[in-house]
Amino acid sequence: MDTSLFLGIKLKGENLAKKYVILDTETTGTGELDRVIQLGFIVLGGKDIEVQNEFFSSSVPISFGAMEVHGITPAMIKDKPALIESTSYKRLQELNTDENYLIIHNAPFDIGMLEKEGFKTQMRVIDTLRVAKHMFPDEEAHRLQYFRYKMGLYMLEQKEADELGVTIKAHDAIGDVLVLKLFLSKLKEAVISHFPDDNPVDKMVDLTLTPILIKSFSFGKYKGKTLAEVAHSDAAYLRWMLSGMENLDDDMRYSINTALGN
Numbered sequence: 001m002d003t004s005l006f007l008g009i010k011l012k013g014e015n016l017a018k019k020y021v022i023l024d025t026e027t028t029g030t031g032e033l034d035r036v037i038q039l040g041f042i043v044l045g046g047k048d049i050e051v052q053n054e055f056f057s058s059s060v061p062i063s064f065g066a067m068e069v070h071g072i073t074p075a076m077i078k079d080k081p082a083l084i085e086s087t088s089y090k091r092l093q094e095l096n097t098d099e100n101y102l103i104i105h106n107a108p109f110d111i112g113m114l115e116k117e118g119f120k121t122q123m124r125v126i127d128t129l130r131v132a133k134h135m136f137p138d139e140e141a142h143r144l145q146y147f148r149y150k151m152g153l154y155m156l157e158q159k160e161a162d163e164l165g166v167t168i169k170a171h172d173a174i175g176d177v178l179v180l181k182l183f184l185s186k187l188k189e190a191v192i193s194h195f196p197d198d199n200p201v202d203k204m205v206d207l208t209l210t211p212i213l214i215k216s217f218s219f220g221k222y223k224g225k226t227l228a229e230v231a232h233s234d235a236a237y238l239r240w241m242l243s244g245m246e247n248l249d250d251d252m253r254y255s256i257n258t259a260l261g262n
Contacts, residue, residue, distance in 0.1 A: 019045040019100040024173040025110045026070040029063040040174030052088040053174040105144045127208045135190040153182040211254035227259035
């Protein structure tokens with residue numbers, strides 16, 4: 001399969017030596033002590049698509065909540081290698097240079113999990129979750145499975161899976177990577193439409209680092225109200241949020257400051 005056009009969209013001046021690593025992990029859970037038990041990624045940037053998919057043993061038990069999501073049981077990872085000893089992890093380290101791109105949906109989670117194993121990314125990161133929030137701010141959700149159905153990606157994935165030799169399974173690392181590859185193509189088209197003068201790949205890197213402007217409250221006593229409305233009727237509440245809420249995320253902080261005209 002020729003990937004030289006990168007997801008079917010030709011880029012003028014695109015350096016085909018660059019690699020685009022679309023990645024997902026499955027883990028024993030989401031806590032501080034939890035670890036990666038499956039690593040799946042595909043590598044674009046040449047004539048062929050490289051597929052990596054491995055399971056790993058872990059000294060941390062798989063939580064039942066995690067099993068419910070990804071279906072990986074202790075028997076499936078028994079006698080598997082540790083992540084850092086695996087072929088896929090060593091290959092990821094080989095790809096870990098600043099000329100390449102790492103593409104993940106909700107990147108902080110997966111990167112944080114890999115950092116526990118000593119991985120420090122040097123690649124330029126595209127978080128498709130953050131880019132999607134910029135491009136599709138009015139969607140009711142931005143989860144990968146939501147877009148899988150909303151954009152009809154599920155109707156395209158079997159052909160893609162057959163070509164790559166990938167088995168489709170929801171919430172499986174390599175299965176989610178397949179869906180992410182299809183979603184990335186749609187996301188890139190949206191970026192090109194909104195920013196026609198920019199290189200879309202570099203623009204997605206930029207959007208990953210750009211604060212997201214939140215328009216409305218999705219929680220609390222002002223749920224459903226816009227931040228602009230609350231800034232007009234109860235600016236003191238927004239100022240209290242800025243000074244009194246330690247867990248206020250950067251996007252909400254940016255959005256409140258914008259609403260207050262700071």
